[in-house]
Amino acid sequence: MSSVAIVGATGLVGSLFIELLKSRKFPVSDLHLFASDKSVGQKVKFGKKNYSVKKLSPGCFAGVEFAFFSSGDSISAEWAPEAMKAGATVIDNSAAFRMHPNNKLIVPEINGALLGSKRKAEIIANPNCSTIQLVMALKPLYDHFGISDVRVSTYQSVSGAGKAAFEELVSETKAVLAKKKFKTKEFVKPIAFNSIPQVGSIGDDGFCSEENKIIKETKKILDSDSFKISAFTVRVPSMNGHAEAVWVTLKKSVARSDVLGCLERMPGVKVHTGLNEFPTVRFNSDDFVHVGRIHADREHENTWMMWVVSDNLLKGAALNGIQIAEIFL
Numbered sequence: 001m002s003s004v005a006i007v008g009a010t011g012l013v014g015s016l017f018i019e020l021l022k023s024r025k026f027p028v029s030d031l032h033l034f035a036s037d038k039s040v041g042q043k044v045k046f047g048k049k050n051y052s053v054k055k056l057s058p059g060c061f062a063g064v065e066f067a068f069f070s071s072g073d074s075i076s077a078e079w080a081p082e083a084m085k086a087g088a089t090v091i092d093n094s095a096a097f098r099m100h101p102n103n104k105l106i107v108p109e110i111n112g113a114l115l116g117s118k119r120k121a122e123i124i125a126n127p128n129c130s131t132i133q134l135v136m137a138l139k140p141l142y143d144h145f146g147i148s149d150v151r152v153s154t155y156q157s158v159s160g161a162g163k164a165a166f167e168e169l170v171s172e173t174k175a176v177l178a179k180k181k182f183k184t185k186e187f188v189k190p191i192a193f194n195s196i197p198q199v200g201s202i203g204d205d206g207f208c209s210e211e212n213k214i215i216k217e218t219k220k221i222l223d224s225d226s227f228k229i230s231a232f233t234v235r236v237p238s239m240n241g242h243a244e245a246v247w248v249t250l251k252k253s254v255a256r257s258d259v260l261g262c263l264e265r266m267p268g269v270k271v272h273t274g275l276n277e278f279p280t281v282r283f284n285s286d287d288f289v290h291v292g293r294i295h296a297d298r299e300h301e302n303t304w305m306m307w308v309v310s311d312n313l314l315k316g317a318a319l320n321g322i323q324i325a326e327i328f329l
């Protein structure tokens with residue numbers, strides 16, 4: 001049994017961590033829940049006990065073995081090292097440690113072996129949600145045929161930006177339908193009935209921070225600089241689940257059946273094999289990364305096109321985090 005902490009326990013990802021600890025029967029002896037001042041004292045039922053949400057404070061990680069962080073970059077940067085110093089294995093959902101050479105960036109089906117099987121005090125980074133579903137689809141193709149080029153365009157739901165953004169889509173949609181005025185706070189433009197080609201901030205070179213994360217993290221996880229990759233990220237008014245249109249150029253000429261077979265053998269991936277079959281975020285939000293509309297690009301040699309869908313809060317965040325911890329059980 002393990003003492004477990006969740007930082008950001010009242011958020012979209014943090015609440016799901018609590019649900020997954022229950023549903024996957026993670027052996028929890030004791031739970032420590034942390035959030036901002038406004039949630040302090042909130043009660044959360046887990047098993048037969050009620051736990052109170054607390055504020056982060058010096059010494060708050062004493063005795064904790066697994067600490068799941070989902071409160072944003074600055075809180076992770078400040079408090080994850082504290083949890084590690086107290087002896088915890090930290091699994092961090094923020095971007096604070098992902099690209100640091102000393103921190104492993106883990107998708108268990110791909111590079112979980114890097115962790116070994118013995119738990120130790122360290123900070124393990126959970127990749128960005130859009131990266132996870134992309135690398136799950138790329139990994140088998142990369143291993144079997146080699147990859148020379150990847151291009152991805154994302155269609156990302158509002159839950160990817162946290163609970164305030166989730167609530168904003170609901171309230172804006174109601175306001176638009178009722179022809180009422182509203183103020184946009186969470187996105188750079190109104191999101192209801194709209195699409196916004198900016199996820200994160202836009203840098204001097206025109207790339208969004210989300211695009212840079214996808215590009216850099218994909219290379220780190222696949223442990224390779226040998227292919228080119230470009231990304232274009234778009235926020236769309238869906239509640240939950242991210243979709244991606246992917247063009248991947250292989251190093252070999254292969255048949256469609258080879259591509260399907262290779263993807264089908266990847267654990268955690270579900271393939272929608274028919275040429276007219278595809279998953280959608282609304283109906284395929286579960287533990288899997290779904291891949292459909294797999295077809296050869298007519299004009300670009302050895303290039304395959306596919307539609308990749310996954311639940312950004314599950315495999316894109318909390319589920320991947322719990323799967324990392326399960327490696328040590």
Ligand SMILES: NC(=O)c1ccc[n+]([C@@H]2O[C@H](COP(=O)([O-])OP(=O)(O)OC[C@H]3O[C@@H](n4cnc5c(N)ncnc54)[C@H](OP(=O)(O)O)[C@@H]3O)[C@@H](O)[C@H]2O)c1
Pocket residue numbers: 007008009010011012013014034035036037038039040056069070071072073075093094095127128129159160161162163164312313316317
């Ligand atoms: N959403 C996704 O799809 C997704 C996917 C991958 C990674 N992530 C990452 O996961 C993290 C959380 O995302 P989210 O979507 O769950 O956000 P969220 O719904 O906005 O939740 C944020 C959580 O952080 C807590 N928090 C805020 N200030 C705090 C403080 N000073 N001390 C302790 N806790 C504090 C909030 O508490 P209150 O409720 O009290 O405000 C809340 O529990 C972010 O780093 C995000 O980038 C998210």
